[in-house]
Structure formats: structure tokens, C-alpha cells
Amino acid sequence: MTKQIRLKRRAAFRYVFRKGDKSGAKDLTLLSARSREGLKIGLSVSKRVGNAVARNRVKRLLREAIRPLESVLNKDYMYVIVARPSIAELGFAEVCEQVKLVFTRAGKLTC
RNA sequence: CGAGUCAGCCGGACGGUCGCAUGAAAUAUUGAGGAAAGUCCGAGCAUCACAGGGCAAGGGUGCCGGCCAACUACCGGUGAAGGCAACUUCAAGGACAGUGCAACAGAAAGAUACCGCCCGCAUGGGUAAGGAUGGAAAGGCGAGGUAAGAGCUCACCCACAAUUUGGCGACAAUGCGUGAUGUAAACCCCACCCGAUGCAAGAUCGGGAGCACGAAAAGCUGCCCGCAACGCUCCCUAUAUCGCUUGAGCGCAUCAGAAAUGCUGCGCCUAGAUAGAUGACCGUCGAACACAGAACUCGGCUUACAGACUGACUCGUCAU
RNA sequence: GCGGGUGUAGUUCAAUGGUAGAAUGUCAGCCUUCCAAGCUGAUUGCGUGGGUCCGAUUCCCAUCACCCGCU
Numbered sequence: 001m002t003k004q005i006r007l008k009r010r011a012a013f014r015y016v017f018r019k020g021d022k023s024g025a026k027d028l029t030l031l032s033a034r035s036r037e038g039l040k041i042g043l044s045v046s047k048r049v050g051n052a053v054a055r056n057r058v059k060r061l062l063r064e065a066i067r068p069l070e071s072v073l074n075k076d077y078m079y080v081i082v083a084r085p086s087i088a089e090l091g092f093a094e095v096c097e098q099v100k101l102v103f104t105r106a107g108k109l110t111c
Numbered sequence: 112c113g114a115g116u117c118a119g120c121c122g123g124a125c126g127g128u129c130g131c132a133u134g135a136a137a138u139a140u141u142g143a144g145g146a147a148a149g150u151c152c153g154a155g156c157a158u159c160a161c162a163g164g165g166c167a168a169g170g171g172u173g174c175c176g177g178c179c180a181a182c183u184a185c186c187g188g189u190g191a192a193g194g195c196a197a198c199u200u201c202a203a204g205g206a207c208a209g210u211g212c213a214a215c216a217g218a219a220a221g222a223u224a225c226c227g228c229c230c231g232c233a234u235g236g237g238u239a240a241g242g243a244u245g246g247a248a249a250g251g252c253g254a255g256g257u258a259a260g261a262g263c264u265c266a267c268c269c270a271c272a273a274u275u276u277g278g279c280g281a282c283a284a285u286g287c288g289u290g291a292u293g294u295a296a297a298c299c300c301c302a303c304c305c306g307a308u309g310c311a312a313g314a315u316c317g318g319g320a321g322c323a324c325g326a327a328a329a330g331c332u333g334c335c336c337g338c339a340a341c342g343c344u345c346c347c348u349a350u351a352u353c354g355c356u357u358g359a360g361c362g363c364a365u366c367a368g369a370a371a372u373g374c375u376g377c378g379c380c381u382a383g384a385u386a387g388a389u390g391a392c393c394g395u396c397g398a399a400c401a402c403a404g405a406a407c408u409c410g411g412c413u414u415a416c417a418g419a420c421u422g423a424c425u426c427g428u429c430a431u
Numbered sequence: 432g433c434g435g436g437u438g439u440a441g442u443u444c445a446a447u448g449g450u451a452g453a454a455u456g457u458c459a460g461c462c463u464u465c466c467a468a469g470c471u472g473a474u475u476g477c478g479u480g481g482g483u484c485c486g487a488u489u490c491c492c493a494u495c496a497c498c499c500g501c502u
Contacts, residue, residue, distance in 0.1 A: 060390045
């Protein structure tokens with residue numbers, strides 16, 4: 001996940017939360033909305049997930065899980081992945097599985 | 112062998128592939144902690160136009176000496192409390208400067224007399240031994256003494272304490288003498304210290320508004336004094352650049368010191384992100400699984416913590 | 432990151448260092464053919480750990496949880 005494709009602005013997050021389409025899995029939710037600037041991905045991990053160490057770990061696992069999917073995602077959308085508290089107990093393989101599942105359900109994989 | 116006290120130290124290591132930050136770039140370099148945490152203290156730094164003084168209010172500290180940039184921290188000592196001991200803990204000045212409080216109980220809570228005892232016996236006077244309450248009751252206990260009693264006198268003890276001696280000092284020893292409680296983490300008194308706000312400070316760049324030639328406004332807790340210039344003040348967007356990492360820095364050694372700490376020499380450069388960087392997979396080691404993630408930077412304090420290691424000391428039991 | 436505040440009954444709030452109280456809730460009884468209302472009684476406690484004090488919800492220190500502001 002390079003800097004160019006990260007979603008940064010608070011306003012952009014607000015837009016996605018308000019307008020985006022939701023699709024869920026057991027431990028995370030995907031929101032997607034049309035983007036004018038190409039592919040953008042943001043992560044949202046609230047304090048309910050755990051302390052700073054746990055939250056950082058969740059964000060790293062999500063980034064690592066998204067990395068191989070970047071080339072096959074639909075480039076016209078902005079995405080926000082919201083983590084639920086239960087995700088903190090999962091390992092890397094399970095996170096990967098859920099991320100793939102949630103993008104498939106949303107129909108945003110191009111191949 | 113058992114039970115315990117104190118101190119120190121570590122906080123996975125090595126290798127491979129992919130990925131992230133730094134960087135002009137590279138097959139290169141570096142890349143979270145002992146607590147980065149809590150934000151409880153102390154500083155640097157910055158702004159409040161500049162440099163100050165006095166009074167008030169508010170807050171903090173409070174045995175002594177040392178150490179430090181500074182501190183309420185740290186080191187050593189004194190005293191008190193706890194423990195058989197090693198050792199641990201302590202906001203530890205002042206209660207004849209003043210004011211207050213001491214519920215209930217009890218006659219009475221620093222002021223006296225309910226029951227009682229004695230003289231007298233209508234009134235009155237002298238007492239505080241005994242009684243009951245309470246956390247605390249007029250220093251304790253015994254003897255002498257007396258009308259009954261009383262430190263009234265005496266022996267022993269308790270508290271305060273003149274003087275002398277020792278110590279830089281807190282204080283310790285001595286003990287002429289004295290005998291009206293506790294509470295200052297109640298108000299307070301005394302001594303010393305403290306301007307406010309925090310890097311979201313603030314600077315540069317960009318945009319806008321107001322006042323204006325000698326006055327007003329404003330100028331960072333209140334009051335008084337004092338001080339100045341011509342441009343000043345305010346707002347907004349935004350985080351683009353700076354602040355942003357070489358620092359009261361770290362490691363080793365010598366020396367001084369009882370220690371905290373300091374001097375000198377040599378070596379080292381050791382995160383700097385800005386939606387916020389350390390991860391994934393695999394192999395080896397017996398196992399690595401704790402608490403936990405830098406956000407301007409340091410010195411402390413407090414709290415959390417799997418497991419591993421080292422040293423010193425105390426008590427008990429057994430054997431020699 | 433910086434600053435500020437609050438913790439008391441199941442709930443909402445009081446209380447000068449001296450037995451923690453009110454409303455409401457819950458339970459039991461009375462009343463009623465039954466329910467509601469009413470009446471009587473009971474029930475449930477100071478976030479946690481230390482210290483000062485004869486005695487602490489109150490004073491002091493530490494800690495935990497929650498809330499608010501700046502962005």
C-alpha cells in the first residue's frame with residue numbers, strides 16, 4: 001500500500017461512510033464509493049479493538065492482506081475497511097480469507 | 112535443607128524471501144521501550160511588544176548535610192514506627208501569636224466537683240484518694256504525712272528541659288530544674304519558592320478584514336508604579352516548508368568520593384513518521400507465550416510485566 | 432499530545448470528620464372477587480489501595496474507570 005492509494009482526508013472518510021455501499025464479513029465491514037481520483041483505500045480501527053499495540057497489529061495485517069489484491073481491484077472506487085473488535089484474535093491467514101471474501105461479495109474484483 | 116530480605120541485569124538470537132519509512136539512488140544504511148504508558152513533579156525551547164519593581168490573592172515545599180541545569184527527585188545521616196533478624200516505611204517546622212474542634216458517653220474534655228472524704232453542722236469551708244465514661248481525666252506506682260487529702264516530702268520510673276561535652280548540622284550524652292491533653296493531611300503562624308500558556312507552542316509562504324498620524328483600542332490573574340513604537344491588531348485556508356532531532360547524549364576506562372555524582376581521556380551517531388512506518392511466511396536453538404507502540408526533547412516519580420540469570424545478607428533446623 | 436471534571440442503593444440525587452438519607456424500584460403483608468391505586472414493613476451502599484486521626488463518604492497521596500474541551 002503506497003502513499004498514493006491511501007485514503008487520508010477526514011472529509012473523504014465521512015463521504016464514504018455516508019454514501020458508500022456496505023458489505024460485511026464476520027470480523028470486518030467493507031464500504032465502497034465512487035472515486036474521482038482513482039483507487040483509494042482507508043482503514044478504520046476503533047479503540048474498541050484494543051490498545052495501541054493491538055490496533056497497530058490489526059492495521060498491519062489488513063495492509064498485508066490487501067497488498068496482493070491491489071492490482072485486481074476496481075480502480076474507480078474508494079474503499080474503507082472497518083475492523084470489528086473480534087478481529088484482534090485472528091491470525092494472518094484468517095484475515096486474508098475474510099478480506100478476499102468481502103471484496104468478492106461487493107463485486108469489486110475485476111477478474 | 113527450609114523460610115525470607117535487599118540489590119543488579121536481560122526483556123529472544125541467527126539466517127532466507129517479500130513488503131513499509133528514511134534517502135537523489137543502489138543488491139547499501141538505519142528503524143520503538145524498560146516502562147515508549149499514566150501525565151504526578153522538575154527543566155530546556157517557544158510565544159505572550161520589551162525590561163522590571165511593590166502589594167494582594169492563589170499554589171507548593173517543610174529534620175540535617177550533600178548532589179544536580181533544576182526539582183517535592185536522588186544519595187548519606189538523624190529521629191520515629193514496624194519486624195526475632197536481614198531490612199522496610201515516614202508531608203518529620205511551630206499547639207504559652209491567635210481562633211476553632213474533641214460527636215456519643217461522662218460531674219467535668221484545660222475548664223472544674225455529681226456521688227464521695229474531712230472540719231463544722233442552718234449557712235459555709237477544705238479536698239481530689241475512691242466511683243463511673245471515654246481514644247484521652249489533671250504525670251504513674253509505693254511509702255511517709257494529714258482532720259481528710261494533695262509532688263506536700265521521699266525512692267524508682269515518664270515527659271519537657273537550663274548548663275556542659277561531642278558533632279559542619281539534624282541530633283546524641285549529661286540532667287540544675289519544671290509537671291495544663293490531643294488535633295496544624297482544621298483555619299493558621301514562621302521560613303523558602305512559584306508570571307501565564309504549551310510544539311495543536313510558534314515561524315515562513317498565501318488570502319481577507321479593521322484602525323490610523325497622535326490619541327483611542329489592545330497589550331495574557333487583580334491593584335499600583337514604571338516602560339514604547341509607527342505601523343499595529345484580528346481572522347481564515349492549509350499543513351507546503353521549518354520547528355524535528357547532536358543531546359544537561361550514549362558506551363568503556365582512569366581518578367576523586369561512603370554514595371548520589373563529578374573531572375579527564377578514547378570511541379560512537381543511535382527512529383523522525385504526519386490516517387501516522389517494524390509486518391507476513393519459513394528454518395535452527397528445549398520453549399519463547401509477559402506488560403506493552405515514539406509523535407518537541409531531557410531528569411525523576413508512579414503504575415503494568417511471562418520467564419531467565421547473578422551477587423550480598425538474615426532467621427530456623429540438622430550434621431561436623 | 433495538552434488541559435479540565437466526575438465516581439454514594441437496581442436508577443436519579445443529598446449529606447459540617449461522629450449510626451449514610453430522600454424519591455423511585457424490588458420483595459412481603461393488608462385492602463379487593465381479581466388487577467391497579469392506597470397503607471404498613473423489609474431490602475440493597477460511599478470505585479480500589481494506602482496514610483493522617485480516638486474515629487474518614489468527607490482530609491492527604493497513589494491508582495482504576497468514565498466524561499468533556501482544544502484538533
